[in-house]
Amino acid sequence: MTPLPLALTMGEPAGIGGETTAKAWRALRESGPAFFLIGDPAQCPDVPTTMIEAPEQAAAAFATALPILPRPLAAPLRLGHPDPANAPAVIGAIEQAVQLALAGRVGAVVTNPIQKAVLTAAGFRHPGHTEFLGELAGDGGPPVMMLACPGLRVVPVTIHVALAEALRSLTTAMIVEQGRIVAAALRRDFGLAQPRLVIAGLNPHAGEAGTMGREDIEIVAPAIAALRAAGIAARGPLPADTMFTPRARAGYDAALCMYHDQALIPIKTLDMDGGVNVTLGLRIIRTSPDHGTALDIAGQGLADPGSLIAALRLAGEMAASRARESAP
Numbered sequence: 001m002t003p004l005p006l007a008l009t010m011g012e013p014a015g016i017g018g019e020t021t022a023k024a025w026r027a028l029r030e031s032g033p034a035f036f037l038i039g040d041p042a043q044c045p046d047v048p049t050t051m052i053e054a055p056e057q058a059a060a061a062f063a064t065a066l067p068i069l070p071r072p073l074a075a076p077l078r079l080g081h082p083d084p085a086n087a088p089a090v091i092g093a094i095e096q097a098v099q100l101a102l103a104g105r106v107g108a109v110v111t112n113p114i115q116k117a118v119l120t121a122a123g124f125r126h127p128g129h130t131e132f133l134g135e136l137a138g139d140g141g142p143p144v145m146m147l148a149c150p151g152l153r154v155v156p157v158t159i160h161v162a163l164a165e166a167l168r169s170l171t172t173a174m175i176v177e178q179g180r181i182v183a184a185a186l187r188r189d190f191g192l193a194q195p196r197l198v199i200a201g202l203n204p205h206a207g208e209a210g211t212m213g214r215e216d217i218e219i220v221a222p223a224i225a226a227l228r229a230a231g232i233a234a235r236g237p238l239p240a241d242t243m244f245t246p247r248a249r250a251g252y253d254a255a256l257c258m259y260h261d262q263a264l265i266p267i268k269t270l271d272m273d274g275g276v277n278v279t280l281g282l283r284i285i286r287t288s289p290d291h292g293t294a295l296d297i298a299g300q301g302l303a304d305p306g307s308l309i310a311a312l313r314l315a316g317e318m319a320a321s322r323a324r325e326s327a328p
């Protein structure tokens with residue numbers, strides 16, 4: 001059976017998404033996975049494109065042209081200069097991709113990066129895709145952000161909030177709930193029968209026995225105990241400054257981190273061009289490149305498509321594996 005195509009959203013049209021989409025199409029046109037862009041043809045002027053009316057037309061067209069399910073921009077495209085007038089198209093593309101995935105007409109949703117502040121200024125009330133997707137396609141629990149590259153997977157337990165708010169909002173229950181979702185996803189989608197989780201400490205030296213903050217004793221350690229009681233191989237709290245060395249990374253399958261930068265600095269430092277952002281805990285598959293809109297280089301031909309290609313490949317693999325799982 002031909003695999004379902006992947007829906008790739010336009011992201012911020014003034015960013016590098018159009019360029020990386022075109023480069024990804026060139027790289028994948030022969031091997032697949034087949035994908036189509038929900039966007040405006042003006043985003044990809046340097047590759048052959050073909051307009052489609054339905055996802056079902058994408059696979060046949062993919063080898064010769066980038067299929068586009070049109071979603072026209074309201075304001076002319078100026079690379080490097082986002083226009084809030086285009087926000088409805090950016091948001092609409094995400095909504096359309098999710099609807100297609102929920103209807104079983106695409107194998108997965110892959111998102112190009114959005115310029116968060118521009119969408120916020122236009123009235124969008126979610127800090128990122130992750131939270132928006134949780135609302136559109138949640139599965140009863142919270143959406144969980146995981147970034148993965150060869151040799152490292154990280155999960156920020158608190159995501160797009162100010163650091164002070166992350167510290168205020170962190171609870172044992174959040175860590176436990178996300179640990180369970182991560183362990184289940186590693187089993188289901190990443191083929192790990194007994195996933196090994198490590199949990200980062202919040203404070204320097206994981207609190208140094210309470211002398212540098214009591215959160216590691218009062219919030220993090222009870223979460224690890226609860227995860228272990230649930231049969232999940234979890235350990236910590238580990239001092240965050242040494243848990244990403246090559247030796248340490250060999251001892252676990254995913255690291256739960258207490259705030260955004262604790263998770264994302266190590267992975268982007270290790271593999272900015274190969275990292276993939278995967279949202280766990282949804283009723284659909286969603287991946288994305290790990291980088292943002294890179295407005296500073298938009299239109300200069302400098303954008304590396306590696307992370308988007310990795311995101312498309314991972315989405316294709318996850319979709320194929322779920323299709324095998326549900327086959328009679």
Ligand SMILES: NC(=O)C1=CN([C@@H]2O[C@H](COP(=O)(O)OP(=O)(O)OC[C@H]3O[C@@H](n4cnc5c(N)ncnc54)[C@H](O)[C@@H]3O)[C@@H](O)[C@H]2O)C=CC1
Binds near residue numbers: 020292294302304
């Ligand atoms: N999934 C998403 O929608 C994401 C969106 N963003 C958004 O992107 C915007 C810009 O964020 P920044 O923090 O500046 O991060 P960024 O990733 O856009 O850029 C950081 C630096 O890396 C460079 N860079 C990024 N991707 C590159 C690529 N593929 N090839 C070559 N160079 C690349 C940029 O030129 C810049 O110098 C923000 O609005 C942010 O919220 C950021 C991350 C993910």
Ligand SMILES: NCC(=O)COP(=O)(O)O
Binds near residue numbers: 128129130131288
């Ligand atoms: N820093 C990661 C990031 O911003 C990705 O967010 P999302 O849009 O995938 O929720």
